[in-house]
Amino acid sequence: xxxxxxxxxxxxxxxxxxxxxxxxxxxxxxxxxxxxxxxxxxxxxxxxxxxxxxxxxxxxxxxxxxxxxxxxxxxxxxxxxxxxxxxxxxxxxxxxxxxxxxxxxxxxxxxxxxxxxxxxxxxxxxxxxxxxxxxxxxxxxxxxxxxxxxxxxxxxxxxxxxxxxxxxxxxxxxxxxxxxxxxxxxxxxxxxxxxxxxxxxxxxxxxxxxxxxxxxxxxxxxxxxxxxxxxx
Amino acid sequence: xxxxxxxxxxxxxxxxxxxxxxxxxxxxxxxxxxxxxxxxxxxxxxxxxxxxxxxxxxxxxxxxxxxxxxxxxxxxxxxxxxxxxxxxxxxxxxxxxxxxxxxxxxxxxxxxxxxxxxxxxxxxxxxxxxxxxxxxxxxxxxxxxxxxxxxxxxxxxxxxxxxxxxxxxxxxxxxxxxxxxxxxxxxxxxxxxxxxxxxxxxxxxxxxxxxxxxxxxxxxxxxxxxxxxxxxxxxxxxxxxxxxxxxxxxxxxxxxxxxxxxxxxxxxxxx
Numbered sequence: 145x146x147x148x149x150x151x152x153x154x155x156x157x158x159x160x161x162x163x164x165x166x167x168x169x170x171x172x173x174x175x176x177x178x179x180x181x182x183x184x185x186x187x188x189x190x191x192x193x194x195x196x197x198x199x200x201x202x203x204x205x206x207x208x209x210x211x212x213x214x215x216x217x218x219x220x221x222x223x224x225x226x227x228x229x230x231x232x233x234x235x236x237x238x239x240x241x242x243x244x245x246x247x248x249x250x251x252x253x254x255x256x257x258x259x260x261x262x263x264x265x266x267x268x269x270x271x272x273x274x275x276x277x278x279x280x281x282x283x284x285x286x287x288x289x290x291x292x293x294x295x296x297x298x299x300x301x302x303x304x305x306x307x308x309x310x311x312x313x314x315x316x317x318x319x320x321x322x323x324x325x326x327x328x329x330x331x332x333x334x335x336x337x338x339x340x341x342x343x344x345x346x347x348x349x350x351x352x353x354x355x356x357x358x359x360x361x362x363x364x365x366x367x368x369x370x371x372x373x374x375x376x
Numbered sequence: 377x378x379x380x381x382x383x384x385x386x387x388x389x390x391x392x393x394x395x396x397x398x399x400x401x402x403x404x405x406x407x408x409x410x411x412x413x414x415x416x417x418x419x420x421x422x423x424x425x426x427x428x429x430x431x432x433x434x435x436x437x438x439x440x441x442x443x444x445x446x447x448x449x450x451x452x453x454x455x456x457x458x459x460x461x462x463x464x465x466x467x468x469x470x471x472x473x474x475x476x477x478x479x480x481x482x483x484x485x486x487x488x489x490x491x492x493x494x495x496x497x498x499x500x501x502x503x504x505x506x507x508x509x510x511x512x513x514x515x516x517x518x519x520x521x522x523x524x525x526x527x528x529x530x531x532x533x534x535x536x537x538x539x540x541x542x543x544x545x546x547x548x549x550x551x552x553x554x555x556x557x558x559x560x561x562x563x564x565x566x567x568x569x570x571x572x573x574x575x576x577x578x579x580x581x582x583x584x585x586x587x588x589x590x591x592x593x594x595x596x597x598x599x600x601x602x603x604x605x606x607x608x609x610x611x612x613x614x615x616x617x618x619x620x621x622x623x624x625x626x627x628x629x630x631x632x633x634x635x636x637x638x639x640x641x642x643x644x645x646x647x
Contacts, residue, residue: 198395292470292635293389293477325390326430326466333463334642353420363452364426371457 186212238309240285240302242267250274250283257281259316261309263335265289265328269321281319284309290334291327298334306335310342320347324368349374379440380448383407386433386494388473388480392418399444400428401477402436405490409480412438412445424450431456431469431497458501463642468500468509470635472516478629479524488523492516499594506643507611511585511594514618517625518589528624529559530586536565542580542587544605550577553620555627576620581605585617615643 182190186208193204211219235241236248243249250256250270260281264270270283286301310318318339322328332347339345351369352361361369388409389401398417402410417424427434427450437449459469476493480486496516504512521527533540534557543549552561553576560583561572578586584605588595597609626632 290638292467292638293474295634297634297638298641326460326470329460330463330466330470330638333460333466334638337463337642356421360421360423362423362426364429364432364455367455367457368426 235285239283240287240305241270241283255280259314260319261306261315261317262319262321263306264321265323265331273321281317286322286331289322289325289327289331291330301331303335303338307338307342310339315343317344317346320345322347324350380437381440382435382437383410384433384453385410385436386490387428387430388476390428390430396422398424398428400447402434403476403480403486403490403493404436405487406485407482408484408486409477409482410438410445411482412436412447413441414447414450417447426455427452429455430473431459433494456497456501459497464506464509464639465500465504467635467639467642468504468513469497471513471633471639472496472500472520474631474633474635475517475520475625475629478631479520486523489520492519492523496520503594508594508614509639509643510611510618511614514585514614514621515589515591515594517618517621521625521628522590526558526628527590528553528555528621530583530589532559533562533565534559535561535569538562540583542583544580544584544602546580549580551583552576553578553624555624576623578620581608581613582616582620585613586620589617589621 189208189211190204193199193207194201199207232244233242236243236251237246238251239248241248241250257280261284262273262279262281263284263286264273265286265288267285270285273279284302284306286303288296288301290296290298290301309315320332320335322332336345349372351372352358352365358366383404383406385402385404387400388403391399393399393413396416396418398414400412400414402412404410414424414428416422417428419425424447426432428447432452433454434450434452436447439446439448456469459465472493476489479489496512496519499512500509518527531539534554540551540560540562550563552563552572553559554561554572554574556573560578561575584601585597588600598606601609622633622636
């Protein structure tokens with residue numbers, strides 16, 4: 145790393161005596177009336193990091209201090225990657241999975257089975273299912289589940305495009321892979337009713353997780369596992 | 377003093393909270409609505425995972441916090457599995473939950489409301505069919521509003537307090553219903569009062585069904601209707617009765633029941 149000029153911002157100490165505290169950044173020192181410990185740009189960075197999910201004040205501080213220690217090029221790459229992802233990543237026009245292209249890699253792949261569609265509620269579910277390497281068909285991302293109590297009705301999900309896809313003659317099966325919560329069940333039953341006239345509709349099994357102990361399983365999960373039992 | 381307490385309760389609302397917790401609202405007969413954190417409930421092997429789903433009745437062991445309570449233990453008593461058999465029942469159950477979230481209060485016993493709510497969920501689970509689901513819902517609305525003292529009056533005129541009975545012999549016979557006055561209105565007496573805002577007109581059949589809502593169980597219209605009216609009874613009449621109760625409840629509580637819209641759309645498909 146090159147020599148740092150005496151008056152450049154990088155030369156200044158990380159801990160400043162300047163009195164500044166962003167409104168949303170709260171630390172114990174503030175209560176003691178000892179001023180603040182963060183210089184304004186650092187406080188701003190911590191404040192922005194704290195807005196990320198699952199990032200609290202301590203994690204935000206650790207990340208911010210880590211970033212300050214990294215070379216300029218690395219930090220610039222991170223900033224550029226954030227901007228690029230935000231600008232370029234949208235939804236696939238076919239399946240509504242995240243994609244930088246109009247049609248995503250999965251929908252374009254020539255060796256995928258076009259006759260089976262797996263319906264999921266969220267792009268994260270596609271990633272989880274892809275990690276299993278078991279499913280070779282295509283996906284459809286609904287963008288949520290029907291939750292009347294939260295004001296999410298069928299019209300807010302990508303159900304119309306799904307109906308359009310399923311009405312094509314090459315579709316042989318639709319697999320509903322939606323979480324077994326009450327909202328997920330509502331969505332599964334709703335879609336089942338809607339799609340059954342077009343094709344075969346199945347749903348993923350639910351019950352005990354691998355490695356789970358029967359003894360410690362909750363009654364609701366056990367009851368569902370019994371209900372969904374299958375013949376050997 | 378111990379800050380740990382036990383109560384029976386049904387989960388009526390839940391949402392993700394933090395990395396792996398769930399924030400749930402429990403409706404308890406002893407404490408009304410309780411907002412509590414279920415720590416780690418979203419982890420795959422958590423024993424609270426299934427127990428903090430909607431409609432699950434548990435015996436809870438809770439720790440009273442400053443703003444939110446924390447679930448230490450839960451033991452499931454019942455989970456209304458029959459509601460999950462079809463989308464109409466699920467939507468109807470969520471409709472009742474919306475009603476309870478509007479009627480429930482925090483830190484006060486609501487034993488009658490709890491008993492009525494769980495009983496009507498049981499009826500939706502075991503007795504409701506596509507033919508009578510709206511009748512069950514109309515009665516659930518009437519009973520729950522009655523438990524909180526705001527049920528509408530369907531037997532006496534809200535202005536004159538005179539008893540009104542449906543007249544099946546006159547096809548043109550109508551009675552008024554005013555949510556503002558809290559019940560039915562004899563149209564002759566309302567003429568003297570001038571125009572009553574948002575008044576609806578009910579037929580003899582509609583009034584007859586609404587007058588039966590105060591019964592403990594949902595009556596079969598073919599049993600109690602006069603012979604002259606039995607052949608005119610249609611399933612659609614239950615829908616109209618429920619719509620009137622919904623309209624009244626929404627006005628009284630200042631909120632709309634969004635699950636009812638889903639139910640309406642699905643019921644039409646089923647029917």
